[in-house]
Amino acid sequence: MTSAAEASTSPIAISIEKKLEMYRMMLDARLFEEKAHKLFFEGLVKGTSHLALGQEAVAAGFAAAMREDDLTFCTYRGHTHTLLRGAPMDRLMAELLGRSTGICGGKGGSMHLTDVTVGAMGSYAIVGAHLPIAAGAAWAAQARGTDQVAVAFFGDGATNIGAFHEALNLAAVWNLPVVFVCENNLYMEYTPIGAVTAVPHPAADRAAAYGLEGVILDGNDIEAVYTIAMRALEHARSGNGPVLIEAKTYRHGGHSRADPGKYRPDEEVEAWLQRDPIPAFRSRLEASGVATATLDQIEAASDAAVEAATEAARNAPYPDPTTLETEVWADGGSAWRN
Amino acid sequence: MTERNIAQALNDALDVALADPSVVLLGEDVGRTGGVFRVSDGLQQRHGAARVIDTPVAESGIVGAAFGMAVAGLRPVAEIQFMGFSYPAYDQIVSHVARIRNRSRHRFTAPMVIRIPYGAGIGAAEHHSESTETIYAHTPGLKVVVPSTPYDAKGMLLAAVADPDPVIFLEPIRLYRAVKGEVPDGHYAVSLDEAELVADGTDVTLVGYGAMMREVRRTVEALAAEGVSAAAVDLRTLAPLDLDPVVASVERTGRCVVVHEAPRTGGLAGEIVASVQERALYSLRAPIERVTGWDTVVPLRRSEHHYVPTVERIVAAVHRTLEA
Numbered sequence: 001m002t003s004a005a006e007a008s009t010s011p012i013a014i015s016i017e018k019k020l021e022m023y024r025m026m027l028d029a030r031l032f033e034e035k036a037h038k039l040f041f042e043g044l045v046k047g048t049s050h051l052a053l054g055q056e057a058v059a060a061g062f063a064a065a066m067r068e069d070d071l072t073f074c075t076y077r078g079h080t081h082t083l084l085r086g087a088p089m090d091r092l093m094a095e096l097l098g099r100s101t102g103i104c105g106g107k108g109g110s111m112h113l114t115d116v117t118v119g120a121m122g123s124y125a126i127v128g129a130h131l132p133i134a135a136g137a138a139w140a141a142q143a144r145g146t147d148q149v150a151v152a153f154f155g156d157g158a159t160n161i162g163a164f165h166e167a168l169n170l171a172a173v174w175n176l177p178v179v180f181v182c183e184n185n186l187y188m189e190y191t192p193i194g195a196v197t198a199v200p201h202p203a204a205d206r207a208a209a210y211g212l213e214g215v216i217l218d219g220n221d222i223e224a225v226y227t228i229a230m231r232a233l234e235h236a237r238s239g240n241g242p243v244l245i246e247a248k249t250y251r252h253g254g255h256s257r258a259d260p261g262k263y264r265p266d267e268e269v270e271a272w273l274q275r276d277p278i279p280a281f282r283s284r285l286e287a288s289g290v291a292t293a294t295l296d297q298i299e300a301a302s303d304a305a306v307e308a309a310t311e312a313a314r315n316a317p318y319p320d321p322t323t324l325e326t327e328v329w330a331d332g333g334s335a336w337r338n
Numbered sequence: 339m340t341e342r343n344i345a346q347a348l349n350d351a352l353d354v355a356l357a358d359p360s361v362v363l364l365g366e367d368v369g370r371t372g373g374v375f376r377v378s379d380g381l382q383q384r385h386g387a388a389r390v391i392d393t394p395v396a397e398s399g400i401v402g403a404a405f406g407m408a409v410a411g412l413r414p415v416a417e418i419q420f421m422g423f424s425y426p427a428y429d430q431i432v433s434h435v436a437r438i439r440n441r442s443r444h445r446f447t448a449p450m451v452i453r454i455p456y457g458a459g460i461g462a463a464e465h466h467s468e469s470t471e472t473i474y475a476h477t478p479g480l481k482v483v484v485p486s487t488p489y490d491a492k493g494m495l496l497a498a499v500a501d502p503d504p505v506i507f508l509e510p511i512r513l514y515r516a517v518k519g520e521v522p523d524g525h526y527a528v529s530l531d532e533a534e535l536v537a538d539g540t541d542v543t544l545v546g547y548g549a550m551m552r553e554v555r556r557t558v559e560a561l562a563a564e565g566v567s568a569a570a571v572d573l574r575t576l577a578p579l580d581l582d583p584v585v586a587s588v589e590r591t592g593r594c595v596v597v598h599e600a601p602r603t604g605g606l607a608g609e610i611v612a613s614v615q616e617r618a619l620y621s622l623r624a625p626i627e628r629v630t631g632w633d634t635v636v637p638l639r640r641s642e643h644h645y646v647p648t649v650e651r652i653v654a655a656v657h658r659t660l661e662a
Contacts, residue, residue, distance in 0.1 A: 071410070104441055104442060104443055105443045107440060107441060107443060108441050108442070112441045114438075114441060114442040114445070114446055116442065116445050116446045117445075121409060121446070122438065122441070122442070122446065124434065126429055126433050126434070129398075129402065129429055129430060129433065129434055130402075130434075131402070132398060132399045132401075132402025132403050132405075132406065132430070133402045133403070133405050133406040133409070133430075133434065134406060135399070135402070135403050135406060136402060136403035136404060136405055136406020136407040136408075136409075136410070136414075137406035137407070137409060137410040138406070139403060139406065139407055139410075139412075140406065140407045140410030140411055140412045141410060143362070143388065143407075143412065144410075144411065144412075150406070162396075162398060162426075163398050163399070163402065163429075166394070166396040166398055166399030166402070167399060167402070167403075169394060169396070169399070170393070170394070170396070170399050170403055173394070327439055327440045327443050327444050328439070328440050328478045328479055329439070329478075329479065329481070329503050330439070330444075330447070330501075330502035330503050
């Protein structure tokens, strides 16, 4: 992997089609999650939810760079990652609403989104747990010679948990095709990550311990994310082993829906809102000559897609109670057991 | 047929399983050393380091990686060296391995085996000697099985590797080299959902599994010497729990004694007693007895025999049922 400095100074050519696709992806994610947030307060999204508003450039940049059969492992803050890998929006919204048409049949909900058909290998609600799992999936890809890369997204808080270190060591010692992407949004739930971490860059500063290069990235610059993602995926796919990336970004809201995020200084929030990845990219596209109408059209289409998905989800039935006892074991339910 | 002990039967099973290229073994010291109990002895030499994989001491990493392999199409067999070492992997086993099928509605499954030597035997106390199968049997989505003979050890391990669900495969440390028997060569499978009536009798039904089957079988002999006809059931699988042979026998004997070395409170004996009385209360002539480990930490070798149920304790329990 090239160093962060080298990577940032040598952008790769991104076609205008790809740029517009990435713009659309970020808007889909933004509008989808804003809608989910509203539905939560209407009482329609049950349980809790963890939004990635403000962090869309990381998910979109990687999803745009990944091969169709690559594998995504993400966290409970995973609506965006699952959506942008290609999970159908209407079935994703239905899952958030706990409906039978959801991608997990209403059994997973906001925190356990899984759609293997698009390589969304699950969102994991135990911090760090998916990192060794991604390493194992990468091992399988390597053993079977499929050239797939596993990409694991995680928050800054996960860098202090044992599984993070176990996974990095395994990936390095087995030279696995896996890319670890830390979305450093500066807060471990409610606590500033710097207050509980021994090093300033929670992921990148640990890279050397596993013989890896620490890559730090502006996670709100989607072109930078895409560029680094392309290089990291190529590195891993070519048999050069794992990559660890730390993308600096910011959560516009609190940790979960119950958290207004009041522990963050106003000026910090304001500064990061100024760096919102979506308007920033839009300005750049306009400056490069893309017509405002084109961008407005994309936004209108995303909005319409979210509205349609929401309508479909609202009207979908809840799962039949008998599904409680199904799919626990391969032979179905637990009736034989009780 | 070849005469083998349980460790040799398991080794043979793994060797046969590795003929399938999707099967891999992984764990601490399983390769070059052949495992802490030498169950995988020689398999890395025969099948290569890419199929029999030495890992760091990192149980969460071992089980997590095995889970990733399983969901990506392989059939991993992970070894955890001792039951007490499975707790660093507990989150992976309970929160992810056991649940992914349900969470994904069958589209994402974890056909994998986690082999765990369990129970007293090496006298090292605590983590190296405990029998905490209840916590896994209590977890929906896992199968938990435990053989007590070389024949079952091989056949059940091969069945576990082929099973579509994650299987916690418990290996009785005390019996690894204590029991020998004829074991077929090549592939065969023993069902993972059937208990076995290993002795028939008319006066009392003994129920046990795993390492305690040695004491259970000896109790049958001791009772026979005093003219008591005891039946004995080897449960073999703890999840699912097949109580049909137990109930059928209790309907005949009217008495039942359940044996395990796990601590008494919340142990599987409680579940078994509850189920048997639900199904056969009116056949019972005496309260069902439990003979178990105590509600304490498994002690060091000098005191181990005070902890693990003995033939004497089981016989005494049978006497109480006969006198009731």
